[in-house]
Amino acid sequence: MIRVRNVSKSFNDQLVLNDVSLDIKSEEIFVVLGESGAGKSVLLKHLIGLLQPDSGTIQIDNEDITHLPESKLLKMRKKMGYLFQEGALYDFMTVFENIAFPLREHAHLDEKTIRQKVKDILKMIDLDEVEEKMPAQLSGGMKKRVALARAMILDSKILFCDEPTSGLDPIRSRDVSDLIRNVSRKFGCTTVITSHDIRNSFRVADRLALIHDGKIIAMGTQDELKASKDAFVKEFIS
Ligand SMILES: Nc1ncnc2c1ncn2[C@@H]1O[C@H](COP(=O)(O)OP(=O)(O)O)[C@@H](O)[C@H]1O
Ligand SMILES: [Mg+2]
Structure with a gap:
C-alpha cells in the first residue's frame, strides 16, 4: 500500500x-x-x-x-522493480547478464540457481532464445521486455x-x-x-x-x- x-x-x-x-x-x-x-x-x-x-x-x-x-x-x-523511460539496459552485457545483474548484486545465489531464475523469467515474459543476444540486436519492444524481466527478477513487490x-x-x-x-x-x-x-x-x-x-x-x-x-x-x- x-x-x-x-x-x-x-x-x-x-x-x-x-x-x-x-x-x-x-x-x-x-x-x-x-x-x-x-x-x-x-x-x-x-x-x-x-x-x-x-x-x-x-x-x-x-x-x-x-x-x-x-x-x-x-x-x-x-x-521495487523499475522500468524507466529509456529502458536502460547495459549495452555491453548480453540479455542473460542484464537480467542476472540484480541477482548477482543483491542475492547470494549459486550460478545454477541464477541460470534457472533467468530462464524462468524469460519464459514468463515470452522471450525465448534471446539470452545470448546483445541489447543492440533487439527491437524496442524486446528491449522493454528484457527491462521488465530485469525489473522483476528479485520478485519485486x-x-x-x-x-x-x-x-x-x-x-x-x-x-x-x-x-x-x-x-x-x-x-x-x-x-x-x-x-x-x-x-x-x-x-x-x-x-x-x-x-x-x-x-x-x-x-x-x-x-x-x-x-x-x-x-x-x-x-x-x-
Ligand atoms: N530535477 C529537476 N530540476 C528542475 N526541474 C525539474 C526537475 N525534474 C523535473 N523538473 C520540472 O518539473 C516539471 C515536471 O516534470 P516531469 O515530472 O518530468 O513531467 P512528466 O509529467 O512529463 O513526467 C517539468 O517542468 C520539469 O522541467
Ligand atoms: Mg516523465
Missing part, C-alpha cells in the same frame, strides 16, 4: 506538485496520467525516494519514506513503469501494456505506471489519476474518469 499525503514540490520557483494526495492499494495497477511536463515522473521519483517533498509524506507499507536514511531507502528499493509505451508503435505499445498487466498479476505486485497514452492506460489500469497544474484533478476507475464533468478531464480522455 502506497499512501501519498499532501505532497508539494517546487523546483526553483516552479510548483510541480501542489498538495497531492492519493492511495494506491496492494496489488492494484495504478496509472498516473498527464500531459508532458505535468509532473508524472517527479511524482514517481518521490514514491521511489529519489526525490523528497518540500512538504507532505509518502508511506509505503505503513513506513514513512520521506525521512529515511539512504541505507534504509536502498533496502526498501530492493523490493512493487513495480514502477515510467512511460512504458513511449517511443513504441501502437501494436508494440499494446503488447507491452498487456505484458505489464500479466506480469503484475502473476507476481501479485502493486504496479504504478505513468503515461499519456490513454488507450493503453485504460487497458491496463485498475484505477487512474490525472495530474494537471500540479494537482490531481480526477481519480478513479476508467468508468469514473469517463463520467467526469470536468472540462479538462473530458478533453484529455476523449
Whole structure:
C-alpha cells in the first residue's frame, strides 16, 4: 500500500506538485496520467525516494519514506522493480547478464540457481532464445521486455513503469501494456505506471489519476474518469 499525503514540490520557483494526495492499494495497477511536463515522473521519483517533498509524506507499507536514511531507502528499493523511460539496459552485457545483474548484486545465489531464475523469467515474459543476444540486436519492444524481466527478477513487490509505451508503435505499445498487466498479476505486485497514452492506460489500469497544474484533478476507475464533468478531464480522455 502506497499512501501519498499532501505532497508539494517546487523546483526553483516552479510548483510541480501542489498538495497531492492519493492511495494506491496492494496489488492494484495504478496509472498516473498527464500531459508532458505535468509532473508524472517527479511524482514517481518521490514514491521511489529519489526525490523528497518540500512538504507532505509518502508511506509505503505503513513506513514513512520521506525521512529515511539512504541505507534504509536502498533496502526498501530492493523490493521495487523499475522500468524507466529509456529502458536502460547495459549495452555491453548480453540479455542473460542484464537480467542476472540484480541477482548477482543483491542475492547470494549459486550460478545454477541464477541460470534457472533467468530462464524462468524469460519464459514468463515470452522471450525465448534471446539470452545470448546483445541489447543492440533487439527491437524496442524486446528491449522493454528484457527491462521488465530485469525489473522483476528479485520478485519485486512493487513495480514502477515510467512511460512504458513511449517511443513504441501502437501494436508494440499494446503488447507491452498487456505484458505489464500479466506480469503484475502473476507476481501479485502493486504496479504504478505513468503515461499519456490513454488507450493503453485504460487497458491496463485498475484505477487512474490525472495530474494537471500540479494537482490531481480526477481519480478513479476508467468508468469514473469517463463520467467526469470536468472540462479538462473530458478533453484529455476523449
Ligand atoms: N530535477 C529537476 N530540476 C528542475 N526541474 C525539474 C526537475 N525534474 C523535473 N523538473 C520540472 O518539473 C516539471 C515536471 O516534470 P516531469 O515530472 O518530468 O513531467 P512528466 O509529467 O512529463 O513526467 C517539468 O517542468 C520539469 O522541467
Ligand atoms: Mg516523465
